[in-house]
Amino acid sequence: MTETADLTATEALAAIRAGRLTTNDYLEACLDRIAAREGTIRAFAWFDAATVRRAAVPNGPLAGMPIGVKDVIDTADMPSQYGSPIWAGHRPRSDAACVASARAAGAVVIGKTVTTEFATRHPGLTANPVNPKHTPGGSSSGSAAGVGAGFFPLAFGTQTAGSIIRPAAFCGVVGFKPSYGTLHRAGMKVMSEALDTIGVMARSTADCALAMGAMSGLDYGEPTVKAPRAPRLALVMGPTADQAAPETLALFERVAEACRKAGATVTPIVLPETVTAAYEAHAYVMNMESAEALGWEMAHARAQLSPTLRERMEWGAAQPRAKLVEGRAAFAAARAALPGAIEGFDAVLCPSAPGEAPEGLGWTGDPAFNSLWTLLHGPCVTVPAGFGPKGLPLGVQLVGRIGDDAATLSWAEWVRAAVG
Numbered sequence: 001m002t003e004t005a006d007l008t009a010t011e012a013l014a015a016i017r018a019g020r021l022t023t024n025d026y027l028e029a030c031l032d033r034i035a036a037r038e039g040t041i042r043a044f045a046w047f048d049a050a051t052v053r054r055a056a057v058p059n060g061p062l063a064g065m066p067i068g069v070k071d072v073i074d075t076a077d078m079p080s081q082y083g084s085p086i087w088a089g090h091r092p093r094s095d096a097a098c099v100a101s102a103r104a105a106g107a108v109v110i111g112k113t114v115t116t117e118f119a120t121r122h123p124g125l126t127a128n129p130v131n132p133k134h135t136p137g138g139s140s141s142g143s144a145a146g147v148g149a150g151f152f153p154l155a156f157g158t159q160t161a162g163s164i165i166r167p168a169a170f171c172g173v174v175g176f177k178p179s180y181g182t183l184h185r186a187g188m189k190v191m192s193e194a195l196d197t198i199g200v201m202a203r204s205t206a207d208c209a210l211a212m213g214a215m216s217g218l219d220y221g222e223p224t225v226k227a228p229r230a231p232r233l234a235l236v237m238g239p240t241a242d243q244a245a246p247e248t249l250a251l252f253e254r255v256a257e258a259c260r261k262a263g264a265t266v267t268p269i270v271l272p273e274t275v276t277a278a279y280e281a282h283a284y285v286m287n288m289e290s291a292e293a294l295g296w297e298m299a300h301a302r303a304q305l306s307p308t309l310r311e312r313m314e315w316g317a318a319q320p321r322a323k324l325v326e327g328r329a330a331f332a333a334a335r336a337a338l339p340g341a342i343e344g345f346d347a348v349l350c351p352s353a354p355g356e357a358p359e360g361l362g363w364t365g366d367p368a369f370n371s372l373w374t375l376l377h378g379p380c381v382t383v384p385a386g387f388g389p390k391g392l393p394l395g396v397q398l399v400g401r402i403g404d405d406a407a408t409l410s411w412a413e414w415v416r417a418a419v420g
Contacts, residue, residue, distance in 0.1 A: 004029035005150040009065045010206045012153065016064070023057055023064025027108065030066050033150045040132050042125045043146035045071040046079050047111035060106030061214040067102055068146045068155035071112040072119045072139075073198070074187040075099055082189045083115040083124060083139075086301040096187025098156060098198050098215060105214035110152050113142030116364060118191055118294065119158055122306035123364050129171060130392055134357040137167025138364030140201065144171040147201045154211050155201045160192045160286055162353070162370025164199045165382045169352035169395025170365065172384045175201050176208040176409065179402050180377035182216055192289040194328055195282075195374055205383065205413040209406065220406045223413035230263030231411045234345040237268075239276040240368035245355025247388040252351065255385060255396050255419055259349075262418040266349065272341050275372070278334035281327035282371045287316030288324045331375045338376055339401055347404075347411045348373075352395035356388035369397070379405040381412035385419045 004026060007015070015021035031049050038044060057064045074080045074092040081087045094100075099109065114124040116139035126141040128134040129149035136145040140157030144167035147155050157164040159177045168175025176199050183198040190196050200211045209220035235256060237244065244252075256266045291298070291313045297305060298313055305313070342348060351369040358365055373380050379402075382395040398415060400408030 003150070005033040007153070008204045008207050009062070009153040009202065010204060010210055012065065013063075026064065027052070027066060030110065030150065030152055037129070037149050038151070041127050041129055041145050041149050043068070043113055043142040043149065043151055045081060045083070045112045045114045045124070045142065051077070052108065052110050055108045057108060058104070058106050060104065061210065062102065062154075063106035065107050065154055066110040066152040067107040068111060068113040068143050068152045069099055069109055070140050070143050070156050070158055071115045072158060072189040073099060073156055075109060075112065078109070078112050080112065083117045083119070084297075084304065086297055086304045092187070094187065097184035099187065101183070101215040102211075107154065113140070113146055113155060115139050116141065117306055117309055118189060119160060119163060120191065120290065121308050121312070123361060125361060127361060128357050128392070131390070134359050134392060135170065135361055135364050137170035137353070137357060139163040140167050141364065143201050144168050144173060144175070147171065147173045147203060153202060153207060157199050157201050158188065159197050159199060159370070159374055160195045161282070161374060162367030164201065165370050165380055165395075165397055166353045166365055166367055168201050169382045170357035170393065172393030173201055173203055174205055174208055174384070175199070175382045176212065177374065177380040178212060178405050179379050182212070182218070182405065191293045192286050194285050194289060194331060197374065205381065205409050205416070208381070209409050212405070218405070220409060223410045227410060227414050231346040231414060232344060233259060233264055233266045233347060233349040234342050235266050235268045236271060236348050236350045238271065238350060238369065238372055239279045243354050243366065243368045244351060247355050247394060248351050248353075251385060251394050251396065255349070255415070258419045259415060264418070267345070269341070272337055274337040275334045275341060278330040278375055279372045281330040282375055284319060284323045285327040285331065285375070287312050288319055291316035335376055335402070338378070342401070347408055348399040349415070350397050350399060352382040352397040356390055356392040356394065373397070373399045378402045379408040381409055383412050383416040385416070
């Protein structure tokens with residue numbers, strides 16, 4: 001029997017509407033789970049049960065649903081510290097736009113979740129809920145771990161390279177990076193103007209659709225395995241194919257076979273050079289824009305930046321401006337070329353991460369299989385797809401064209417069911 005704290009938001013809301021559960025009982029189950037496991041998982045940058053219990057629960061499509069907020073996203077009633085000692089104790093005067101939208105839809109902000117330093121590299125202390133000796137991934141570490149541990153059914157993440165998809169895959173949950181700009185970034189500590197995207201994590205594609213629809217006003221429908229036909233999938237390992245671990249190579253043989261048995265066509269394709277060349281520009285754009293974003297911190301609090309971040313920001317600031325202009329142009333060319341490259345396919349099937357979550361908490365893993373898809377600005381979804389040799393979760397990623405968010409979520413649900 002599923003414990004109350006492990007219910008998805010969709011399941012909990014259905015039980016509440018049927019009179020089998022109350023919003024208070026669901027919240028208390030989540031708080032009990034936090035009390036039991038937070039000492040090990042350390043998902044929260046800020047949490048206070050009394051504050052959560054006092055929160056009003058307005059009506060709306062997310063009425064009473066707890067949501068974790070990544071600590072690069074502002075909240076008016078909780079500190080926003082951006083994973084950095086520079087901003088310790090910082091209290092914004094207002095909610096970020098996405099948080100305001102979530103509250104307006106009835107969600108209850110349960111706490112601020114751990115992020116790596118400014119959503120970049122230097123990790124926090126959050127552990128993987130499946131095996132606390134392993135990283136939960138990053139930079140949305142606390143959001144992924146908290147959803148996986150049953151602390152909350154929904155959470156915000158942000159992605160510049162692979163910060164939603166990779167940790168969601170490592171923690172065995174669903175991660176959804178919508179098309180760029182779907183959720184407004186006002187009130188987010190933006191690092192890369194060309195890349196940063198706000199998305200969500202949950203335990204089902206239906207929950208992702210529910211949350212995104214409630215906050216954006218767009219119709220995400222209800223992802224279902226009962227599609228009118230099986231999908232046409234383009235299998236793409238991409239420019240970093242050589243970084244796939246043995247468990248990922250085995251996973252994709254199994255996933256492709258399962259999808260074909262369920263009626264899908266799965267066709268390996270090679271992306272054109274115009275698309276893959278943009279991958280090489282990602283590091284320039286990300287680090288050069290981030291160096292601009294942290295201009296104040298570099299000038300006034302440089303010593304409080306981690307050595308790793310400081311080195312990357314100094315590198316980014318030292319690059320010729322032409323590199324940023326060229327990189328942005330490469331991104332635009334890749335976006336223009338992608339629709340033709342995947343014409344006739346419903347979605348791209350690709351890895352969520354190189355393999356299982358690495359052991360230790362000092363490194364959140366490599367975004368090698370995410371950066372390209374992030375810069376292309378289309379929707380990306382990771383769904384759980386079994387376990388690797390060490391018993392840690394593996395995910396599979398579905399990518400769609402810009403604006404095809406609802407369809408991409410639905411195809412991801414189809415693939416999840418086919419893989420079993």
